[in-house]
């Protein structure tokens with residue numbers, strides 16, 4: 001983990017001024033328009049609680065401020081600079097995405113990654129840049145957050161959400177219990193489930209004996225401890241390979257990546273659907289199309305970036321073993337025995353690179369709601385759901401990324417929980433997880449929250465309109481005081 005993530009340079013200082021001026025020209029931030037409400041404790045209710053200040057959470061936060069929804073809090077369980085994977089569990093030198101992607105800027109040119117990079121390295125530096133260094137992306141995100149003045153409460157976790165009368169009630173790690181109108185779960189790729197652990201007869205991921213012997217590739221790992229060691233890695237996709245490389249570069253003797261499949265997946269299908277029509281349109285399609293598209297996408301898998309494979313190919317001690325699934329993993333005192341379909345192997349440690357699982361039942365925050373959340377499996381024929389068990393576990397979200405009750409009325413305000421993480425892809429496409437869809441996703445979510453808050457208060461807004469008095473014509477000869485006007489206006 002690197003500690004230094006914030007960059008300072010005269011160029012960036014200057015760009016900060018330009019960006020703030022651009023924001024001022026856009027009248028940012030506009031006044032808050034959402035009427036104040038009091039909760040059962042007599043205190044003002046929070047309009048939106050955003051959980052997670054990674055790329056998605058901070059972009060939604062800045063989108064809400066820009067929309068004039070300012071009574072919000074953004075909480076983040078990690079400390080400043082440790083948000084998201086970039087400085088914690090990501091182990092690739094550069095992003096997979098092309099450098100020109102936009103998203104966290106929400107359409108403001110001076111807030112793009114390119115502007116940030118050029119401010120430090122000039123136009124020539126930008127031309128020379130091949131892909132975005134991982135920590136640059138994090139530094140850039142933190143810079144955007146600072147310029148748009150989004151306050152983030154680091155070191156604060158959401159523990160539990162429940163219904164409380166007209167509101168939701170959120171329990172935080174600070175000991176606070178707060179009443180809120182909307183919750184946005186921007187809690188990352190595992191935010192709709194958790195690590196995917198394969199099931200083996202002799203292995204239990206909760207076994208304390210796995211410490212130092214069996215790691216998930218998305219955990220924090222002490223790679224220095226692998227010096228001179230032999231590692232087995234289950235998985236051949238990006239994260240598995242980057243973990244193998246990191247281990248070898250830290251002095252491991254051997255790192256072997258295993259797959260059931262006979263070769264690497266070859267085509268990144270999501271690259272081909274990274275255009276506005278798909279991003280905007282997927283969520284508008286009927287269920288049959290959405291199901292067809294994403295069950296195909298999930299089954300297709302995604303190749304590791306060629307940069308990761310080239311990195312691995314150069315390292316002595318690296319190997320792929322295809323068509324060799326693991327059948328069992330047994331932790332022993334001095335190592336791990338892995339039974340594969342072809343052999344019995346001894347490793348000093350193994351890494352499980354099988355990614356994340358979608359399963360809301362695993363989310364402690366949502367326990368009081370989870371039994372009543374509509375899933376895609378509830379909307380498909382039994383045969384289709386059984387044939388696509390993973391897809392069937394994805395939540396079936398409404399048009400504003402909101403959870404939907406299975407039995408209406410049983411869990412009031414479930415629909416005020418908006419799921420802005422990877423669990424939303426079947427319903428909306430990849431709008432809350434990857435950079436390319438972020439602009440469309442954050443904008444859609446912000447508009448939906450804006451609409452919903454307005455709709456809930458429409459009577460108050462109407463009354464305000466009726467009560468509104470504005471002496472526009474007072475400076476003229478034609479001003480008529482209210483008590484002398486004809487009609488009701």
Ligand SMILES: Cc1cc2nc3c(=O)[nH]c(=O)nc-3n(C[C@H](O)[C@H](O)[C@H](O)COP(=O)(O)OP(=O)(O)OC[C@H]3O[C@@H](n4cnc5c(N)ncnc54)[C@H](O)[C@@H]3O)c2cc1C
Nearest residue numbers: 052054055056077083084095096097157158187188434435
């Ligand atoms: C290794 C890796 C490489 C990637 N590379 C690319 C790439 O090249 N291009 C691309 O488009 N996408 C990439 N992605 C996908 C995606 O862009 C990232 O996962 C990105 O971080 C998603 O942003 P996020 O805000 O949804 O999640 P995160 O950045 O993970 O942020 C979620 C935040 O929520 C916080 N949190 C979770 N639970 C709680 C809680 N209960 N209370 C408070 N805070 C909480 C977490 O601490 C975290 O900081 C990559 C993902 C990974 C894992």
